[in-house]
Amino acid sequence: MQSVAHQVGSEKLQQIFSTAEKVLVLTGAGVSAESGVPTFRGGGNTAVWKGMPFEIISSAGMLARDLPAVWEWFNYRRERLKALKPNPAHQAIARWQERFRQFTLVTQNIDGLHQAAGSRKVVELHGNLWRARCFDCGARHDLRELRVDHEVPICIDCGGRMRPDVVLFGEMLPPGAFERAAREAEQCELCFVVGTSAVVYPAALLPETARAAGAYVVEVNPEATPLSSLCDEVLSGKAGEILPMVGMSSVPGAVATG
Numbered sequence: 001m002q003s004v005a006h007q008v009g010s011e012k013l014q015q016i017f018s019t020a021e022k023v024l025v026l027t028g029a030g031v032s033a034e035s036g037v038p039t040f041r042g043g044g045n046t047a048v049w050k051g052m053p054f055e056i057i058s059s060a061g062m063l064a065r066d067l068p069a070v071w072e073w074f075n076y077r078r079e080r081l082k083a084l085k086p087n088p089a090h091q092a093i094a095r096w097q098e099r100f101r102q103f104t105l106v107t108q109n110i111d112g113l114h115q116a117a118g119s120r121k122v123v124e125l126h127g128n129l130w131r132a133r134c135f136d137c138g139a140r141h142d143l144r145e146l147r148v149d150h151e152v153p154i155c156i157d158c159g160g161r162m163r164p165d166v167v168l169f170g171e172m173l174p175p176g177a178f179e180r181a182a183r184e185a186e187q188c189e190l191c192f193v194v195g196t197s198a199v200v201y202p203a204a205l206l207p208e209t210a211r212a213a214g215a216y217v218v219e220v221n222p223e224a225t226p227l228s229s230l231c232d233e234v235l236s237g238k239a240g241e242i243l244p245m246v247g248m249s250s251v252p253g254a255v256a257t258g
């Protein structure tokens with residue numbers, strides 16, 4: 001007798017998951033935790049770099065004061081990320097883009113693991129760790145193509161100094177990114193909020209926007225968050241264990257096809 005796939009989530013979620021056409025997924029650091037990417041606020045304390053809370057080292061103010069220090073912080077995170085691979089949560093979300101007519105993946109993560117898992121057209125609200133942007137001409141380049149001078153990459157187009165192509169605290173999000181995400185949140189029938197502590201704005205507004213527009217909002221997180229009470233359903237646990245099972249019906253003899 002083959003193992004029985006156990007159903008994750010309520011009958012209502014199964015029903016909506018099997019009929020929905022417009023689906024939005026918002027992810028945070030927690031979706032990459034099982035890949036080995038450290039979260040920012042896991043276990044109650046905030047990530048710290050050289051004695052500075054990450055909201056300080058990852059801030060517009062720090063960029064203005066000490067660009068090499070900011071590069072050192074992101075170089076360190078990129079080095080740690082190099083060996084890490086997408087996990088079953090990233091892979092399940094990548095499969096969902098084929099399943100739903102209007103599927104939108106919005107991430108706060110800058111690690112690029114969604115794209116590595118095969119997700120296309122990812123709305124990166126906070127930029128990407130593998131890219132740099134020129135202060136002078138605004139050109140974006142993949143960091144793997146760039147030469148570095150005095151810890152600061154130099155633009156191959158204009159020779160200008162480059163900065164990490166990530167959104168720092170106190171900085172505006174990439175033009176159009178939040179607007180696109182908010183538009184999809186207003187239209188979606190089903191919204192998954194996966195692995196985020198939902199304290200950083202304006203990203204944390206998206207589930208509220210979806211809920212207010214009538215979407216069924218589902219949180220996937222091993223811990224409660226400020227959003228949990230607003231959600232229609234909370235799937236308490238690890239994204240890599242839960243997401244592959246979402247939509248699986250509890251048919252005796254069924255195997256996890258995921």
Ligand code: BV8
Nearest residue numbers: 028029030039040041058108169170195196197200201239
């Ligand atoms: C802006 C890139 C306009 C860099 C990041 C309104 C109210 C209050 C404050 C503000 C506000 N509006 C603006 C602000 C200020 C600020 C803000 O929100 N501050 C917070 C701290 C209160 N926002 C901004 O500055 C934004 N810009 O608003 O511009 C403006 C301009 C000038 C002045 C005013 C306004 C820009 C914010 C973007 C900053 N850049 N990242 C970098 O990475 O270093 S934010 C960064 O932190 C991430 O991208 C992410 O957004 C956030 C971390 O949160 P999470 O991803 O949720 O991660 P966390 O560790 O916190 O939680 C992980 C969760 O996963 C936990 O719940 C855990 O239980 C769960 N988990 C763990 N394991 C698993 C799991 N879940 C599932 N499975 C598992 N296995």
